[in-house]
Amino acid sequence: MEDKKKRTWRQKTAAVLNKQWVAGYVFIFPFIIGVLVFKLAPFFTSFYLAFTDYSVLSPPKWIGLDNFRKMFLQDEKFWASLLVTFKFAFVQVPVKLAVSLLVALVLSRRSRAVGVYRTIFYIPSLMGGSVAVALLWKQLFAMDGVINVLLGWIGIPPVQWLTNPSTALYVLIGLGVWQFGSSMLIFLAAIQNVPATYYEAARIDGAGGFTCFFRITLPMITPVLFFNLVNQLIGALQAFNSSYLITSGGPLNSTLYYGLHLYNRAFKYYEMGYGCAMAWFMLVIIGIFTALVFRSSSAWVYYESEVK
Amino acid sequence: MPRGKMGMKKKKAISALLYHCLVALFCIVMIYPFLWMAASSFKPNSDIFSTVESLIPRSFTLEHYGDGWRGFAGFGFGSFYRNSVVIALLCTVGTVLSSVIVAFGFARLKFPGRGFWFGLMMLTMMLPSQVLMIPQFLLFNTFKMVGTFLPLFLPAFFGNAFDVFMVMQFIRGIPREMDDAARIDGCGWYGVFWRIYLPMIRPAVATVAVLTFLGSWQDFMGPLLYLNGPGQYTVAYALKLFNDSAGNDYGATFAMSVLSLVPVLILFFLFQKQLVEGISLQGLKG
Numbered sequence: 001m002e003d004k005k006k007r008t009w010r011q012k013t014a015a016v017l018n019k020q021w022v023a024g025y026v027f028i029f030p031f032i033i034g035v036l037v038f039k040l041a042p043f044f045t046s047f048y049l050a051f052t053d054y055s056v057l058s059p060p061k062w063i064g065l066d067n068f069r070k071m072f073l074q075d076e077k078f079w080a081s082l083l084v085t086f087k088f089a090f091v092q093v094p095v096k097l098a099v100s101l102l103v104a105l106v107l108s109r110r111s112r113a114v115g116v117y118r119t120i121f122y123i124p125s126l127m128g129g130s131v132a133v134a135l136l137w138k139q140l141f142a143m144d145g146v147i148n149v150l151l152g153w154i155g156i157p158p159v160q161w162l163t164n165p166s167t168a169l170y171v172l173i174g175l176g177v178w179q180f181g182s183s184m185l186i187f188l189a190a191i192q193n194v195p196a197t198y199y200e201a202a203r204i205d206g207a208g209g210f211t212c213f214f215r216i217t218l219p220m221i222t223p224v225l226f227f228n229l230v231n232q233l234i235g236a237l238q239a240f241n242s243s244y245l246i247t248s249g250g251p252l253n254s255t256l257y258y259g260l261h262l263y264n265r266a267f268k269y270y271e272m273g274y275g276c277a278m279a280w281f282m283l284v285i286i287g288i289f290t291a292l293v294f295r296s297s298s299a300w301v302y303y304e305s306e307v308k
Numbered sequence: 309m310p311r312g313k314m315g316m317k318k319k320k321a322i323s324a325l326l327y328h329c330l331v332a333l334f335c336i337v338m339i340y341p342f343l344w345m346a347a348s349s350f351k352p353n354s355d356i357f358s359t360v361e362s363l364i365p366r367s368f369t370l371e372h373y374g375d376g377w378r379g380f381a382g383f384g385f386g387s388f389y390r391n392s393v394v395i396a397l398l399c400t401v402g403t404v405l406s407s408v409i410v411a412f413g414f415a416r417l418k419f420p421g422r423g424f425w426f427g428l429m430m431l432t433m434m435l436p437s438q439v440l441m442i443p444q445f446l447l448f449n450t451f452k453m454v455g456t457f458l459p460l461f462l463p464a465f466f467g468n469a470f471d472v473f474m475v476m477q478f479i480r481g482i483p484r485e486m487d488d489a490a491r492i493d494g495c496g497w498y499g500v501f502w503r504i505y506l507p508m509i510r511p512a513v514a515t516v517a518v519l520t521f522l523g524s525w526q527d528f529m530g531p532l533l534y535l536n537g538p539g540q541y542t543v544a545y546a547l548k549l550f551n552d553s554a555g556n557d558y559g560a561t562f563a564m565s566v567l568s569l570v571p572v573l574i575l576f577f578l579f580q581k582q583l584v585e586g587i588s589l590q591g592l593k594g
Contacts, residue, residue, distance in 0.1 A: 014496070017496075017498075018496045018497055018498075020417055020418060020419060020497070021417075021418075021419035021420060022419075023413075023417055023419075023496075023497040023498070024413050024417035024418070024419030024422065025413075025419060026413075027409050027410060027412055027413025027414075027417060027497075027501070028410050028413040028414060028425060028467075030406045030409060030410055030465065030466045030467050031406070031410040031413075031425065031429065031466060031467035031472065032425065033466055034406070034463065034465075034466020034467050035425075035428055035429065035432060035466075035467075037447075037466070038440075038444065038447075038463045038466060039432045039435070039440065041443070041447070042439075042440045042443035042444050042447060043435070043439065043440065043443070045443040045446070045447075046439050046440065046442060046443045049442070049443065056446070056449070103334075106331065107331075109327070111324075111328075113328060113331075117331050117332075117335055118584070119580060119584070120335045120338060120339055121335070121338055122584065122587075123338070123339060123342070123576070124338060124339070124341075126522070126572065126576055126583075127342075127526070127569055127572055127573075129526055129528075130526040130528075130544060130568065130569065130572070131526075131528055131544045131545070131547045131548050131565075131568070132345075132544075132547060132565035132566075132568045132569050133341075133565075135547070135548070135551050135561060135565060136341055136342075136344075136345045136562075136565060137341070139348075139558065140341055140344070142357075144357045144360065145357075145360065146344055146360050146361065149360050149361050150361070178338070182587050185584060185587045185588045186587065186588060188588065189588035234434070234436065237436075238436050238437060238438055240529065241528055241529070244528075245528070245548060259438055262438060263441075266441075266442050267445075267533070272442050272446065275442050276439075276442050276443070278438075279436070279438045279439045279441070279442065280439065282436060282438055282439075283435075283436055283438075283439050286436055290434070
């Protein structure tokens, strides 16, 4: 009797759990907890803290717009870091995209060796974010490093790459461009996805290599170009590691990324409220850029399904 | 015209040769920094910069590996390696478990609110990490977790948006007839997930696992924010501090740098296919 009762209770639970909507919530339950605890709660806390003075030791004190006033009017490093970050992003992203597209085009030729080349080109971007590579980069561009020795061979006098404010940022940009591998892989996959019949038809009409590229390949891969552009831009605006590890923001703040300045204010000087205000300003900037890229996309991104 | 044909063939062969020479040369330029680092780690310190252009050590030494391995502050790289492996494995297990479960829920089950939660997930994907960095630190600080490994792997157990999305795309490629048939045979949703989907999404799981492990292994910001004391340091973080403390002992830094990259290289060559495909598909399916 008791046993039977137990079983029906169990069956009932099983039946409830097996309803599609219940099962759905059971499966996404980890995500719901995670998004509430690790994303939404921090998100709103950060917004609140942006209007406070908070040094962790004493409770946050509401100071209204003071953080933003300080940021715009008093903190010279804020503007310097914003400028450095823009320069970094607007030089690195186009160069990196151009290089990765070019290499992808070169590798799109069908040959057995291409697999090997592809692998080798991908290696720097696999390990480029690591501490080891940052330390290595620092030594390559040292006064007596490989780069200066190589330049010496063609008669160029050694350059103080990392201690000269006008070259240091370009060394870090170079490190970023060197890691073009992952965007190159994405381009390559897209290029190989273009139907061969398009090229055949174009050849019959007498189109050359350049025409084929600008009239077929480029339009066909614009969705991927768009994806890479958004990804790289957001990544570059949030850069941190290379500056922290190689130049610590110097010389003369010429490589002080916005992310590094934010980190210093928040975790070196414990100005958590100020750090949050900076983070929100960056969020707005990233939002504006992403919106601009998205809005412009209808003019230059070509989706095949739209035409059909 | 056999002659003309021969000429064409020759021309083609020459252009192919030229192509491969140029691309191979570029390959060498690309990986030259790694070769230089590896070579320097076997040179005596006095030779590293005096024979900077040579990739073959004039006098070969292994002393940097021994010196470096001893580490600093009483902790050797053996300890840093252990910490890195523990954290990276926990991250990987957490990410794989949670992203597979959540992805199945989003990709195959219909329930009220699905659109809302899915939209929320896509939004969090675009949220810059800087906005969350400070409040997350404060959150972990409140729960006394700063100075433990928890902040570095705990979030992994709650579904990472990128990985969920990747597994979802994979699941969408599996024909639905499979689960209909199983449902008719009396299999519940959990059975369908366990018996049908889990075995089929193994390739996606491999990609997620390798990418997560590599990401965690090379992570610098996390350890910088959350670890206290050399007993907890990971390889990546210890390497930076080791370099600061080693001063002019470049050889030892290079030797430990090489060792820090060895697991990355091994994983890469073992799972090359999954990695390359995973990256390539990101753009196409997005």
